[in-house]
Amino acid sequence: MAAGRHVMRAVRVVQFGGPEVLKLQTDVSLPVPKENQVLIKVHACGINPVDTYIRSGTYSRKPALPYTPGLDVAGLVQDVGEHVTDFKKGDRVFTLGTISGGYAEYAVASVDTVFALSDKLDFKQGATIGIPYFTAYHALFQKGSAKAGETVLIHGASGGVGIAACQIARACGLKVLGTAGTEDGMNLVLRNGAHKVFNHRKEDYITQIKETAGAHGIDIIIEMLANVNLANDLQLLSNGGRVMIVGSRGPIEINPRDTMLKESSIRGLSLFSASKEEMRECAAFLLAGIEAGWLNPVVGPEYPIEKVAEAHKDIIHSQGALGKMVLLPR
Ligand SMILES: NC(=O)c1ccc[n+]([C@@H]2O[C@H](COP(=O)([O-])OP(=O)(O)OC[C@H]3O[C@@H](n4cnc5c(N)ncnc54)[C@H](OP(=O)(O)O)[C@@H]3O)[C@@H](O)[C@H]2O)c1
Numbered sequence: 001m002a003a004g005r006h007v008m009r010a011v012r013v014v015q016f017g018g019p020e021v022l023k024l025q026t027d028v029s030l031p032v033p034k035e036n037q038v039l040i041k042v043h044a045c046g047i048n049p050v051d052t053y054i055r056s057g058t059y060s061r062k063p064a065l066p067y068t069p070g071l072d073v074a075g076l077v078q079d080v081g082e083h084v085t086d087f088k089k090g091d092r093v094f095t096l097g098t099i100s101g102g103y104a105e106y107a108v109a110s111v112d113t114v115f116a117l118s119d120k121l122d123f124k125q126g127a128t129i130g131i132p133y134f135t136a137y138h139a140l141f142q143k144g145s146a147k148a149g150e151t152v153l154i155h156g157a158s159g160g161v162g163i164a165a166c167q168i169a170r171a172c173g174l175k176v177l178g179t180a181g182t183e184d185g186m187n188l189v190l191r192n193g194a195h196k197v198f199n200h201r202k203e204d205y206i207t208q209i210k211e212t213a214g215a216h217g218i219d220i221i222i223e224m225l226a227n228v229n230l231a232n233d234l235q236l237l238s239n240g241g242r243v244m245i246v247g248s249r250g251p252i253e254i255n256p257r258d259t260m261l262k263e264s265s266i267r268g269l270s271l272f273s274a275s276k277e278e279m280r281e282c283a284a285f286l287l288a289g290i291e292a293g294w295l296n297p298v299v300g301p302e303y304p305i306e307k308v309a310e311a312h313k314d315i316i317h318s319q320g321a322l323g324k325m326v327l328l329p330r
Contacts, residue, residue, distance in 0.1 A: 006030055009329065010104030011308050014066040016057025019309040022069070022103075031100040031108040032079075038087055038114045039079040040095065043123035045102035046072030047303070047325040048131050048160065049247070052312050061272065068101025070327065073109070074117055074126025084111050092117040096130025103308060105329045112276075115283060118290045125297040128324035132160035133295065134282045135271045136168050136222070139244045142278050143269045144220050148173030151213060153236065156224025157194060158185035160324035161246055163298045165222050166193035171294040177209060177218070182320040192298060201319075206232050217241060217262075227252045230266070234258035242267060298323030305329050 010028040013021050033039040051069045053059040074094040077087045087093060097113030100106075117126040139161075140146040146169065154165045157178030169176045170193030178194035180186045186197045196212055198205040209218070217238035223229055226248035233243045234254060245268040259265065274282070289295030300323035303311040308327060315325055 008105040009305065010068045010101065011070075011305065012066045012068055013055055016055065016062075016065070018056070019052075019312040021055065022308045022312060024305060024308065028068070028104065030106050033081040033084075033108050035081040035083040036111050037081045037099065037108045038077055038084060038093065038095075038111055039106055039108050040073055040075045040093060040098075040114075041078045042073050042102060042105055042107050042329050043075040044073070044127035045070045045107075045327045045329070046127040046130060046132070046160070047311050047315055047327050048072065049315055050131070052316055055312065068104050068107075070102025070104070070107070071098055072096050072127050072130035073098050073102040073107050074123040074129075075107075078106060081111070086111060087114065087116075092119070092123075092126070094126035094129055096134060102127075103305065103327055103329075113279075115287060118287075120290060120293070121297065124299040124302065124326050124328075127326050128160060128297040128299055129286065129290075129295075131271060132324055133164040133168070133286050133297070134274070134279065135161050135246060135269075136164035137282045137285055138271055138274050138278060139222050139246050139269055140165060140169060140172075140220070142274070142281070143267055144222070144242060144244045146172070146174060146220050149175075150219035151175040151177065151216070151238075153209065153213075153218045153221045153233075154178040154189075154194070154224075155200070155221055155229050155233065156180075156247065157189040157197070158182075158323075159224065159321035160300075161222075162224060162321070163188070163192050163323055167295055168289070169193065170195075171289060171292075177212060179205065180321070184322060185320055188298065188322055192296075200229075206236070209236055213238075220244065222246055223248075225249065230254050231258070234264065234266075237262055237264045239263065241265075244269060300325050303327050
């Protein structure tokens with residue numbers, strides 16, 4: 001138990017709906033870690049678009065109500081379950097799988113989703129590793145079979161997954177093209193591994209990408225907004241090229257014929273569907289990247305927990321991403 005405390009501040013959702021259903025409460029029971037769980041004192045929590053889909057009640061995964069949102073957390077270990085030997089009170093950690101919810105002062109997570117947080121990174125950075133970096137690695141290598149020397153287009157490179165994908169792809173020897181919707185976003189993408197960047201709000205940017213890719217085309221596209229871009233993506237691919245659908249917010253019409261001559265493929269992925277082995281491989285690769293120094297999460301806008309509803313509006317509606325949003329519990 002946290003220094004004799006039994007209650008904490010936490011965001012609660014009692015019914016699915018818009019951002020207004022996110023309510024900050026001051027009397028939420030502190031979670032108690034079970035045998036293989038770790039109780040973390042939350043210093044920062046990453047805000048992911050999926051938090052908003054779950055909150056709206058339209059996502060395939062629906063938690064039992066009431067619940068506390070938030071999956072990616074970094075902080076200090078406060079307590080551990082009786083079977084946990086890898087961590088002790090006071091350890092700096094991050095997780096991508098809180099069980100009790102990260103928009104809170106304390107959260108429990110299963111020990112197999114908790115990792116030591118390097119002294120090279122602060123807690124806000126720690127809270128932005130989980131879903132963005134694991135997804136980027138899963139998309140690039142475990143599902144996309146990316147190889148050194150190939151050209152990758154990160155279509156939507158200025159946000160959480162995009163920056164992660166740029167850093168990873170560059171570190172692994174790919175030629176990295178990225179897109180963003182603002183000048184600041186474009187500069188950020190360039191500083192984080194892209195060789196070249198394009199503005200996805202400019203009318204002629206697809207032509208510019210085509211010119212840059214040349215006759216060979218793009219080997220792999222990491223797509224953040226497939227409902228807008230998929231038809232264009234198919235025009236950009238090389239022979240045998242693949243579009244990896246990370247994000248999509250609606251339907252789109254494509255011509256399947258555009259995949260035939262180049263024998264290209266369109267593949268969707270979800271980190272929630274990754275196997276335990278794949279997750280372990282992601283973790284080993286990413287932890288090595290932190291130690292090597294090339295994995296350096298970019299923290300975007302920061303929101304105090306009182307402004308959680310504003311954060312949820314912004315992550316869906318604001319333009320000009322600059323890294324990953326974080327929620328601060330105090
Ligand atoms: N499949 C999975 O397992 C998985 C995991 C994590 C995330 N996702 C999904 O992947 C997407 C990105 O997640 P995130 O955490 O990176 O979100 P984010 O931080 O909010 O970033 C959104 C990105 O999309 C870009 N974007 C906006 N308009 C675009 C357009 N027309 N074409 C291309 N990109 C555009 C934004 O650029 P500007 O703001 O600069 O315009 C920004 O780079 C979301 O839809 C999320 O739900 C899926």
